[in-house]
Amino acid sequence: MAKKYTMIVNLARCIGCQACTVACKFQNNVPEGQFRTKTPANGLKGTYPNVSVFFIKEACQMCQNAPCVSVCPTNASHYNEDGVVLVDVDKCVGCMYCLTACPYDARFINKETGAADKCTFCYELKVSKGEKPACVSTCVGSALMFGDLNDPLSQVSQFLAKHKGEVRKPEFGTHPRVQYIYEGVVR
Amino acid sequence: MDVIWGVSQNEVAWGQLIAIYLFLAGIAGGAFLTASVTDIFSKKQYPKVIRSGAYIALVSILVGLGLLVLDLGRPLSFWKLLFNVNMGSVMSIGVFIVSGFTGLSFVYAYLVWSAAAAQNQIQVTSANTEVAATSVGQGIQAFRKPVAALGVLFSIATATYTGFLLSDVTTNNFWNTGFLGMEAIPFLPILFLVSATSTGLAATLIGAFRGGDLSTYKKIDMVLIIVEIVLISILYLSVKPIFFSGSMAALFWLGVVSVGLIVPLLLSLYGIAKHKNVILPVCGMVVIGGLSLRYFIVYTGQLFR
Amino acid sequence: MKRRNFLKGLLYGTGGTIATMGGFGTFNNRDLLKAEDTSKDETIVFSACEMCRNQCPISVKVKDGKVFKIDGHPNDAAFGGVICARGNAGPSLLYDPQRIKKPMIRTGERGEGKFKEVSWDEAYTYIADNLYKVKDQYGAEAIALASRKGPHDWFFRSIGKALGSPNVFSHEATCPMTRSVALETTFGNESIAADYGNAKYIISIGRNWFEGIHVAQTRAVSKALSNGAKLVVLDPRFSVTASKGEWLPIKATTDLAFVMAMANIMIQENLYDETFISQYTQGFDKWAAEVKDKTPEWAEKETGISKDKIIRITREFAAAKPKAILDFGWRTAYTPNDYQLRRAIMIVNMMIGNLEVPGGYYRTKPANFLKNFPDQAAYAKGLGNVKQPGFPTPARGRVDGTGVKGTLGQIIPAYDGAVGQIVESIITEKPYPIKAWLVHRFNPYISITGSPRVAEAFKKLDLLVTCDVYMTDTAYYSDVVLPECTYLERYEPIFDMSGLTPKYVIRQPAVPLVYPDTKPYWQIYKELGEKMGLGDYFQFNDMEDFITQQLAPTGLTLANMKEIGAWTPPGMKAFFVRANDAQASLENVLGNKSKKIEIFSEEVEEAAKQGVPKYISHPQPEEGKFRFVQGKVAVHTNAGTANVPILNELMPTNSLWMNTLSCIKLGLNDGDDIVISSGKYEQKGTLKMTEGIRPDTVFCYHGFGRISPELKRAFGKGINDNHLIPNVVGEVGNAVTSTTFVTVRKA
Ligand SMILES: Nc1nc2c(c(=O)[nH]1)N[C@H]1C(S)=C(S)[C@@H](COP(=O)(O)OP(=O)(O)OC[C@H]3O[C@@H](n4cnc5c(=O)[nH]c(N)nc54)[C@H](O)[C@@H]3O)O[C@H]1N2
Ligand SMILES: Nc1nc2c(c(=O)[nH]1)N[C@H]1C(S)=C(S)[C@@H](COP(=O)(O)OP(=O)(O)OC[C@H]3O[C@@H](n4cnc5c(=O)[nH]c(N)nc54)[C@H](O)[C@@H]3O)O[C@H]1N2
């Protein structure tokens, strides 16, 4: 049965340590100066001494109605059998149409391949082998969870049963598979 | 700035090469349109206009395509665009429109050129070869009208597609602006079609400015400018002001509005009143305005999201 | 291949102690690893990280002879297969072309940066000749050694001790020494740790778990928070840790007032554990007398934290007893008398009796300690020592007066010493001159306070030798630079990382030397020792041999350790002495003669005239001046990683944090180029305008402003905090980093 892979980012737990950022670079040997993911501060809010801040992991949101896929002239951008959005480097001509279409700035043209690149949920190298994505398994704050929503016993299903997951920029109707938990953070 | 506390700003995926491509594709479309329409309705009267239009169309689309390929992350694999088709993607459809257009402009340019060449020959060659020469000429010249007619369609398609290419990016609330707030009717295709026609016409006129009395064209051009002014005003009213106040503001008010529309309009009014020939400056400014418009739209859409 | 990986995934997934039974039990996974080894595709090598000194257990993925990814060790429950950003960046250091690749000897003026590459033998000869020259001329005591405390010390220090020098130092004085001394003088034992994971209430006094990362600790605090624990953070700036709890922007250097007020309230309101105090401690009455007048009102004036908050937090803290932790800090070098703060903190902890219980403090449980407990003895498999002849007794005492009775030196741990004193003794030649300085895995120029003074000291030396992986700022001033290979290319002695159970971790090479002329420290100092005729002190052939000697008594073998990476006694549960019996004896936990927790300490009374901690009020910045504080950042290590490619990419420089109001007062703007002045010295930098800091305080991340041009990426970028901080040697030899005031102006 097809999987419904989902990543959960529990913002209250994220400490902005960037272990995910670096793990991703090596797992997917992303060229110097380019990133599939980053976890910057969302900007300090409030005035001294009543301030708050949280860090937010940015990467491909794995839209199920993905603008990057619909605009791709060569079908290089596609959904795989488990609903993961991937780029077929072979078909990609590097036209950057998908870059302009992605509302989450998740994509870039890989310096070395010249093709569009982005988070793949580590599908090829990890997930398809039954392992967790590199960023998830190295998450120092235990802020990241990954699993199959079609499996009611998976950590993600269990967690989302108890906590409210939200997607970024819902107004675009992209239906992301990456969900953010805002409980315990000041927006 | 560091990754933890630093602020990341929007990067521009499509830069000037794309802006210039959209501009040139517009010119090409407009020029071909001018030439072919002229050809169909009054071939005899404006040979220079037809020639100018046909050649400009071919040259600009070839240069434009060159830039487009150069801008690819993998220029050498551009041909894959022809073998992997996504009918849902404006770019994929565009590939075929533009290919068709380019093919036609080749044929058309050749026909126009060979006709002209034949003309010259008639003057130079001796009586006995005359028949042969013209008959050969007439043979292919038979295709000229149908090609021109087909060209009209493809010119319009090419000009509009450059607009759809951007307006189809539904996640870009500037490019995706609807006409008079109507989601169904995207704004840019309309704007780009008008702008393409006016810039293409202008370019053609520059190429043919000693082509005798062009007053009809001047009038058409003025109408187009006025229509464009109306469209730009609508755009201005239907999207967030930030788009016109940001780092692209200067380009918009100077390039697009002043140089591209207001001044040429006033100038041509003045020209008509005083019976002066202002065709070169007017057309020149219209062309510059068209280029500014593409730059403005391409960058603004990506910078302020 | 896929299937094998998957199986392995399952295997490692089983986690924690069960899987580490591999030590003896699950040899079945050896076959898997064997199969791995033969497969060209991907091999996994268990080892330990060294991107900082926490040496977290790692599993290194090697493909076609190259390290391509480093993960946490999957079987170590405390680490949960997690490593931090720096640990993940290991390959970036390993393959950095800017590493030093050959031994070098200075050719130009000192600090001019002119070197010639030499053979190891030339380097050894040069060092040997000059060390003996110094020894003959000034005595062995004129030779100082300083290193980042670690497993290399056994080898590195042997050189100095064998020559008869008393002056061997660790970096500790710049780091947790006031804490160590506080633990030593209170419990007679400095190996006390905190069980954050089970705590219900945690108060941090500047401890910054979420930027000053220790994977196991950071995860434990996260776990506690997930389980609903409350976190209170005293810090003059809004650290990431502060953002996860209640932030109390305390005036720096006044923490002791807060802690004494807590004691005052707990006594007033009778919130403390009287039975614990009477059963296990001595001198509580003297403490009670000392804090009698340390009221919340008084503390409010000192600390800037409202008395209501102090009272409320104290009550909440006491209510959570004994699963509450008033944290004793890690980098505890804020003030000259920081030591008294750390004592007071532990005293207040003892007032809620949180020793040897889950969610409190505990003495670490190495094998030799377990021997004392019949029901645990079975797990006590202690490491053996490698024989070494006795070292000659030094002719003179140490330059820092360590060990001298009746002085503060009496309580300074001789193993560590006051490393800042080396600099002073070189310059002032008091109590006697230091003429040669061997530096290993340490960068005094950036790490010791008073960089300009450190440089001045360097210039006065006859010999400065640095062993590092980079041409650091210190190396740049050296006569000889020795290139060590990285942790991913070498064996090291088995690390005893015992916590609530004994734990051994191995470091083994994941790949052969990337730069063939680099060497591991044990080989460097063994060879240097032999060159100097001190070969007897290095009685092992190579590190495999050394490890085998270590493991002999444990029943483990080198092969076992190579295969499992980390070992804990199979089946052993976390062991707290008072877990089930609140009255259980702490005899074995307490190392001091009195066998009591010494709230009042005779020894300290003798040494520091402070039997119990006394409050000293430190000056606060006057108008126009700012208190200057520093801290760690998650993506860099101290003086170590500014030039590591990927980490430099993430954070190439630091900036000076200043409160928005203060910026406006000074007409400064976010991102402005500024000059920071301590009066005597200046540093250029950029300004970060923020609401997240006290208006009277400025802050920067430590470890930037590098002066060695060979650190091509980091050179000249950012602020070197220690350029502005004078080199003051604190009460127990500690560095002092939070008492400096600076002014700031537009550049
Ligand atoms: N990522 C990363 N992790 C590390 C390290 C690293 O370099 N990088 N270094 C490791 C080492 S060696 C150590 S020692 C630990 C250090 O671990 P921590 O001690 O937690 O590290 P710091 O960030 O130095 O914490 C200093 C904090 O104390 C605050 N502070 C300064 N003066 C005062 C004061 O007077 N009172 C109070 N209440 N707060 C004050 C500073 O603003 C800063 O936020 O981290 C270890 N882990
Ligand atoms: N003002 C101020 N001063 C401070 C601090 C502060 O916060 N503020 N922090 C203090 C603290 S907590 C500490 S612990 C000290 C730390 O001070 P240091 O111990 O000097 O800093 P580290 O970054 O731990 O590493 C020192 C050197 O070890 C080298 N190194 C890394 N790996 C290896 C190896 O495998 N072999 C060899 N030979 N060398 C290696 C690195 O290149 C680096 O040059 O700084 C202290 N100084």
Ligand code: SF4
């Ligand atoms: S590793 Fe986890 S905690 Fe660290 S920044 Fe990434 S998501 Fe946040």
Ligand code: SF4
């Ligand atoms: S986030 Fe961007 S790249 Fe990822 S699926 Fe959505 S649109 Fe495509």
Ligand code: SF4
């Ligand atoms: S860049 Fe590649 S993936 Fe993106 S739209 Fe163009 S062809 Fe498709």
Ligand code: SF4
């Ligand atoms: S899932 Fe893989 S590719 Fe995506 S961000 Fe995490 S590590 Fe990078």
Ligand code: SF4
């Ligand atoms: S804390 Fe990070 S850098 Fe330090 S040893 Fe552990 S993983 Fe390596």
Ligand SMILES: [Mo]
């Ligand atoms: Mo430290």
